[in-house]
Amino acid sequence: MIDETTSKHSLSVSDAVDRRQSTRGYLDREVPIDVLRDILARALRSPSGGNLQPWHVYALAGQPLADLVDDVMAKLPTAGFGGDGDFEYAVYPASLGDPYLNRRFRAGEDLYKALSIPREDKARRRQQFVENFRFFGARVGLFFYIDRNMGAPQWSDLGMLMQTVMLLATERGLATCAQEAWSIWHKTVRAHVGAPPQLMLFSGMALGYPDPEHPTASVRTDRAALDEMVSFRGWA
Ligand SMILES: Cc1cc2nc3c(=O)[nH]c(=O)nc-3n(C[C@H](O)[C@H](O)[C@H](O)COP(=O)(O)O)c2cc1C
DSSP states (O other), X not given: OOOTTSSOOOOXXXXXXXXXXXXXXXXXXXXXXXXXXXXXXXXXXXXXXXXXXXXXXXXXXXXXXXXXXXXXXXXXXXXXXXXXXXXXXOSSOTTOOTTHHHHHHHHHHHHHHHTTOOTTOHHHHHHHHHXXXXXXXOSEEEEEEEETTOOXXXXXXXXXXXXXXXXXXXXXXXXEEEEGGGGGGHHHHHHHHTOOTTEEEEEEEEEEOBOTTSGGXXXXXXXXXXXXXXXXXXXX
């Protein structure tokens, strides 16, 4: 039994890791500010090289979140997925080869299959992508920024913070979806959250109560086998 209003949670770390999945369908249920503050306060215990704590987080709900969504929806017909342009970083390397390309393809196909959207229905696939910019209906939108003079090690620190947020949310019966997609709207997001120019948007994150009836709720992405990913030395 998960009680999100107190700090008494019964999910083990292993269960939270197992249960967390990128969630793309949410209930229209408010996330109390105390619950969100508790998640973020605890997540700030995440490790970072030299304890730089190089992260900056902006959280939106209610009208400010609705205003951002409305702004992006109004811009989409002309801007399309070019977003604000002048992308600040490339989400994927230009030459994404296998096995990475195949994994990316499979994750997409599994999602569209759950939604019964065939490959040739480009319009509905685009529409599903647009759902990113409604936070898939989640009542909280988080934005993770990093100082633009930080390098790869600090970007990795930011990832640790994000995963910790996602696990703490899972522990409280909430769900999340990290969203690099928001990086295409970096100027629009900046205008809404008030981030200074020195900060760079890495990723958004939808956070809310999951809709167990949503067609994508059952999507469980696969993973490469342990021995494909990890080399063990020194054991008999
Ligand atoms: C940093 C990061 C950014 C992501 N950006 C997006 C995104 O923009 N939109 C989306 O639908 N999923 C996004 N995802 C979710 C991944 O597709 C997902 O983590 C992956 O397919 C594995 O599935 P799982 O999270 O359900 O285990 C992102 C994940 C991470 C870690």
